[in-house]
Amino acid sequence: MSTQKQIRRISAPQIAKRKGVEPIVSLTSYHAHTAAIVDKYADFILVGDSLGMVMHGMESTVGVSLDLMIMHGKAVVRGTQRALVVVDMPFGTYEESPAEAFRNAARVMKETQCGAVKLEGGRRMAETIRFLTERGIPVMAHIGLTPQSVNVMGGFKTQGREEETWSIHEEDAKVVAEAGAFALVLEGMVEPLAAKITKQIPIPTIGIGASAECDGQILVLEDMLGLNPTPPKFVKVYGNLGGQIEAAVKSYADEVKDRSFPSEKQVYR
Ligand SMILES: Nc1nc(=O)c2c([nH]1)NC[C@@H]1CN(c3ccc(C(=O)N[C@@H](CCC(=O)O)C(=O)O)cc3)CN21
Ligand SMILES: CC(C)C(=O)C(=O)O
Ligand SMILES: [Mg+2]
Numbered sequence: 001m002s003t004q005k006q007i008r009r010i011s012a013p014q015i016a017k018r019k020g021v022e023p024i025v026s027l028t029s030y031h032a033h034t035a036a037i038v039d040k041y042a043d044f045i046l047v048g049d050s051l052g053m054v055m056h057g058m059e060s061t062v063g064v065s066l067d068l069m070i071m072h073g074k075a076v077v078r079g080t081q082r083a084l085v086v087v088d089m090p091f092g093t094y095e096e097s098p099a100e101a102f103r104n105a106a107r108v109m110k111e112t113q114c115g116a117v118k119l120e121g122g123r124r125m126a127e128t129i130r131f132l133t134e135r136g137i138p139v140m141a142h143i144g145l146t147p148q149s150v151n152v153m154g155g156f157k158t159q160g161r162e163e164e165t166w167s168i169h170e171e172d173a174k175v176v177a178e179a180g181a182f183a184l185v186l187e188g189m190v191e192p193l194a195a196k197i198t199k200q201i202p203i204p205t206i207g208i209g210a211s212a213e214c215d216g217q218i219l220v221l222e223d224m225l226g227l228n229p230t231p232p233k234f235v236k237v238y239g240n241l242g243g244q245i246e247a248a249v250k251s252y253a254d255e256v257k258d259r260s261f262p263s264e265k266q267v268y269r
Helices: 012-016 032-038 066-079 098-112 123-134 147-151 165-180 192-199 240-258
Strands: 024-028 044-047 086-088 115-118 139-144 181-187 203-208 216-219
Touching: 024 098, 032 066, 032 240, 066 098, 086 098, 086 123, 086 240, 098 123, 098 147, 115 123, 115 147, 115 240, 123 165, 123 192, 139 165, 165 181, 165 192, 181 192
Parallel strands: 024 044, 024 216, 044 086, 086 115, 115 139, 139 181, 181 203, 203 216
Antiparallel strands: none
C-alpha cells in the first residue's frame, strides 16, 4: 500500500471560515493542464460559464449547456488535487424551481466530483440556495453584474453607480448569506457598495471588478494571462500569453517552410 499522504481538498466550509483571516485567491479554469498550475496557488478554482465565451467563442454565457459545464468540470477536477473546485450552473438549469436546481446541481456534483456549485441571483434564488445546501450541495452565490441576465440588462453594466440602488444589492447579499451560501461573488460593482456588503454579511465576498474591499478576488485566467485582446477594465494583465503563442506559432510556421523542423532530435531512425 502507498504510504503517500492523501492530500485533502480545501472544503466549502474552509473557504467560509477564511473571512477576516486572509484574502481568498481564486481564478477560473476550464482545462486540466492550466488547472494543475492554478491549483498550486488558488484556494478555489471556478469552472465558470464564461467558458462559453472564452473557449467556445459565444457572445454571452446564455448559450452554455449543463453538458458543457460537466465536460470542463471533469477536466478541472482530474487536473487538480488541492483547491476546491466550484462549477457554475448555466442559464436555464436552476431558475425554474428548487427541485430542478437540485436535480441539475446533483448531476454536476456526481459526474464531475466538484465540491460546490455557483448560481447567479440574490433574493430570488434564496429558497433554492437553502434547498440545495440542506440536501448536501454547497452553494456559492453571485450578485451585482450577473452575465446570464445580459439580455435584460442590455449589456454588461457595472452595478451600484446610483446610491439609490445600493439597498437592493445589500438586501440580496444578506438574504443569500442567510439562506446558507458559503461565499458570494460580487461582480462589476462600485467600490463603496462592495465595501458595505463585505462588512454587513458573515460570509466571504469574492470580487471581480468589485475592488480590493472584498474578502477575496477572482479573475478569468485567460484575461489575466493576456490571451484576451479586449479584456474588461477590471482585469489586470499579468502575462503575455497571446504574444508568446503568436511568436511560437510563427517560429513553427517558418521552420516547417524552411524544413528546419523536424530536425535530427525529432526523427525516428
Ligand atoms: N473573458 C471573460 N472575462 C470575464 O470577466 C467575463 C467573461 N469573459 N464572460 C462572462 C462575464 C462577462 N463579463 C464582463 C464583460 C464585459 C464587461 C465590460 O465590458 N465592462 C465595461 C464596463 C461597463 C460599465 O461600466 O457599465 C468595461 O469597460 O470594462 C464587464 C464584465 C465578466 N465575465
Ligand atoms: C467571472 C466569474 C465570477 C464567473 O462567473 C465566470 O467565469 O463564469
Ligand atoms: Mg459565471
